[in-house]
Amino acid sequence: MSPGCDRLRLALGVIAIGLISIAPARAHHSFAPYEPTLQIKLSGVVTEFKWGNPHVYFEIDASDAASGATRHWLIEGASTSILNRAGWKFNLLKPGDKVTVIVSPLRNGEPAALLKQLTLADGRKFSNGAAAGTATIE
């Protein structure tokens, strides 16, 4: 097989991968209920941490960094295996921990949000796995 043919096959492969990547995520549910681009930063105290599937959740009493308003929030994480691969652990959080999160809130205004980045009091940062997207604000 000629090098030209190899290059063509590689190019076709790259195109095919591109086409697949624009397809919706095949996780068991979509992240569509959350704001697609809006991200906010919340700082607060963990009140509950539920490590389980299909999703890990934690709750915080938090103040909005921009408005200063205090509210109780439900934060959605990925599955346990995705978070394990992202460096989390089943006992990473406990009630009383101070955390800062960058999240995309629900579009319908209810106080729940999809996690983009978790920062612990000691400064360590954790993603929510690539499927949930990355933080676009500081």
Next chain:
Amino acid sequence: MRFKLIVVILTAAAAAGTPAWAQTRAAGRSITGSWEVYPLRGEGFGSGVPPKTPIAAPKPIPAPPLRQPHLDQWRAVQAQNAELTRKGLPPPSSGMACMPEGMPGMMGATFPMEILETPGQVTIIEEAYNQVRRIFLNATALAPEEAEPRYAGHSTGRWDGTTLVVNTVGVKESVRFRNVPHSARMRITERIRLINDEMLENQVTVDDPEYLTEPWTWTWMYKRWPTYRIEEYVCEDNRYFEDPTLRYQRLRVN
């Protein structure tokens, strides 16, 4: 003469003592181990390690060759679901209810899977929903009407050289892959083979005389992930539920 006779007897004894699986799979590397779907999803589900040898991704799964009026109904549902999702109101799904995907969807390997070759059987364990398939080798396939409806159906297989050919019947009619309806007469044929040491190909063919005008075929590929240990995935509490009036997936906030 006596030596020849001994050789013949020993050869026959060796053949008789060989387990069935060794007789049936031609020489080559075992497919036992952990696998992730390929191309690697840029979504955090995989190892993030590309194959050693660049390899073209399989073509996207084509639209199902459904009979009418099922094809028009399917297109309408797909368009409606896409529109609802765009508005942030995703439609209910089996995953929302924590139900397993079943066949053939489970072989899409949303999360990694483990394949185990043992004498007389190949077992496939999907991390997603802890789903398990048992493929009985050289066993008599059930007639579809005799197969108790199950999520994973009933699978029998045989080695055609180094290709594992699997026949599956008896998939519950409530199981939907890509929202495509099927009958109790659906038959799934898979041809699973190693392309090289680290890449596995699965050519899937779905036949259904009641719903399809012709076989629906596509290819899935998997990449070996030798260091991965499959994790537990019990779907115990999905906080998403079907909104009773608007019929979309809604998050239980409190």
